[in-house]
Amino acid sequence: MALGLNVDRPDATCDDDNCPFHGTLSVRGQTIEGTVASTDMDKTVIVEREYDVGVPKYDRLMKRRSRVPAHAPECLDLSEGATVTIAECRPLSKTKSHVVVDVAEASDEPGGAD
Template identity: 35%
Template sequence: MTMAGRQVSGVVVSEAMQKSRVVELTRSVRHRRYQKVIRRTKRVHVHDPESASHVGDEVRIEECRPLSKTKRWRLIGVTRRTREIEKVTTE
């Protein structure tokens, strides 16, 4: 069904839309001149048809065909949930 594109991991930072999430991708790059390791972040819109992920969850996503004006990524699965961790610590 799917033609697999590149797969990356990220953290969900927004779930304000139906069937969509905003995921922040973080990568480390070395500065060309000063050789210092710099953190670069990018926010991408991800298609999540079952609304399976929530803010703070670590997710795995893959690149796909354009699904809308801004969505080019599809959710594969939730790697780590934060809601379960919060419930355990508050009780």
């Protein structure tokens, strides 16, 4: 266990200063579980999570989705469709304030579920 979270330290090592395992980046605050929607950017992934919101007028639930940019450390192997856990950290750029800390599984479904 590392970081004070229930995650294991990855086997691979890296030279990334913004790696919570091998660098100096500390994590604090919330942790979010979601699916990797995009890996197109350098050292950044987009994590998408879907949740339900109640609509009182119709007494039903409506699906919403949230997309959070997160830093991808070099020691973690990330691909689109993988289920990951991200943790809040200090702001790394204008939009990035989260870092990937755990990769749970990779989905066989290309493009994710629609």
